[in-house]
Amino acid sequence: MEKLLTVSEAARLLGIKTSTLYSWVSGSKKKINYVKLSARLLRFRESDLAEFVSARSVPATTFRSALRRHDITRYENKPKLDQTVNNLVRHAKRHAGLL
Numbered sequence: 001m002e003k004l005l006t007v008s009e010a011a012r013l014l015g016i017k018t019s020t021l022y023s024w025v026s027g028s029k030k031k032i033n034y035v036k037l038s039a040r041l042l043r044f045r046e047s048d049l050a051e052f053v054s055a056r057s058v059p060a061t062t063f064r065s066a067l068r069r070h071d072i073t074r075y076e077n078k079p080k081l082d083q084t085v086n087n088l089v090r091h092a093k094r095h096a097g098l099l
Contacts, residue, residue, distance in 0.1 A: 002045050002046065002047060003046065004035060004043035004044065004045060005043060005044045005045070005046060005049070006043065007021055007022065007042055007044075009044075010044040010049060013046075013049060014049060014052075014053070025042060031052075031097060032044070032048065032049070032052045033045070033048040033051075033052070034048070052097070055097075056095060056096045056097040057096075058092060058095045058096060
């Protein structure tokens with residue numbers, strides 16, 4: 001049987017806070033698989049965490065194509081450039097499952 005990780009161990013492995021992990025498993029939109037041993041005891045399989053990360057990996061070509069789509073080199077004013085960069089970062093985080 002595969003070793004089950006605690007919430008703290010899983011959060012540390014993913015590089016997130018435990019509160020974020022709890023929010024991912026609560027509510028109607030469960031983002032990550034988990035094992036519920038009792039009403040208040042959650043565990044995570046390493047394979048489920050690896051699958052979760054793998055499913056949200058964004059290839060470098062996607063980011064490059066997003067840069068081409070926005071063609072940030074044409075922008076001459078800094079506020080519009082900052083807005084574009086922020087939009088790209090938000091887009092990347094959304095695809096990585098961080099938003």
